[in-house]
Amino acid sequence: MLHTVNKSPFEKNSLDTCLAHAKEGSAILLIEDGVYGALNGSKMTAQIQQAMEKFTLYALGPDLKARGIADKVIDGVKVIDYAGFVDLACENDKVQAWL
Amino acid sequence: MGGDVKKFMYVNRKAPYGTIYALESLEVVLIGAAFEQDVSVVFIDDGVFEIVKGQDTAGIEMKNFSNTYKALEMYDVEKLYVSKDSLEERGLTEDDLIVDVELKTAAELTALMEEQDVLLSF
Numbered sequence: 062m063l064h065t066v067n068k069s070p071f072e073k074n075s076l077d078t079c080l081a082h083a084k085e086g087s088a089i090l091l092i093e094d095g096v097y098g099a100l101n102g103s104k105m106t107a108q109i110q111q112a113m114e115k116f117t118l119y120a121l122g123p124d125l126k127a128r129g130i131a132d133k134v135i136d137g138v139k140v141i142d143y144a145g146f147v148d149l150a151c152e153n154d155k156v157q158a159w160l
Numbered sequence: 161m162g163g164d165v166k167k168f169m170y171v172n173r174k175a176p177y178g179t180i181y182a183l184e185s186l187e188v189v190l191i192g193a194a195f196e197q198d199v200s201v202v203f204i205d206d207g208v209f210e211i212v213k214g215q216d217t218a219g220i221e222m223k224n225f226s227n228t229y230k231a232l233e234m235y236d237v238e239k240l241y242v243s244k245d246s247l248e249e250r251g252l253t254e255d256d257l258i259v260d261v262e263l264k265t266a267a268e269l270t271a272l273m274e275e276q277d278v279l280l281s282f
Binding site for chain 2: 067068069071072093094097100101102103104106122123124126127128129130131132133142
């Protein structure tokens with residue numbers, strides 16, 4: 062399953078709850094304010110790095126660029142574009158959006 | 161313009177593009193400045209993301225308003241304060257910011273907030 066998270070992890074617990082309920086091996090895509098979760102050196106970084114042992118983490122490039130953090134992404138988080146988002150949605154049988 | 165000058169503080173706690181708060185705040189700050197009030201602007205929590213350098217919104221087809229923060233100086237809005245804790249929690253430093261700011265501890269921000277006549281929250 063593909064999980065999308067669109068809220069900042071510093072403001073809402075959407076990412077926390079997503080990580081707690083996603084099945085091992087799932088794809089997790091950070092979009093909109095969710096991309097702040099991919100920020101390296103933040104208080105969330107260790108939790109994301111740990112999550113990458115169970116899940117594949119993606120972040121939407123245009124949302125990273127808009128927020129000025131495209132060059133501050135945690136190593137191992139895969140940056141994709143809109144076409145990549147479509148591919149992920151097609152490759153997975155379902156999409157769950159964590160709002 | 162006559163009348164008393166009041167101390168207005170704008171408290172920004174939201175990231176720039178996910179909601180309309182940041183842009184609305186900026187509009188109201190500029191209005192306050194036009195009335196020649198004593199304006200200060202604070203960035204706390206995700207509000208610090210409003211003034212991160214290098215924003216490029218071409219890919220999300222939204223207006224990039226980050227350069228407007230640089231224009232605040234021309235409106236005599238020069239008191240820009242950033243929560244030191246909020247910046248550090250996000251792995252950011254002063255060098256990552258688009259404008260010159262003063263970093264403040266929570267206790268320092270408390271004192272500044274107590275000095276104000278009006279506080280507006282976004």
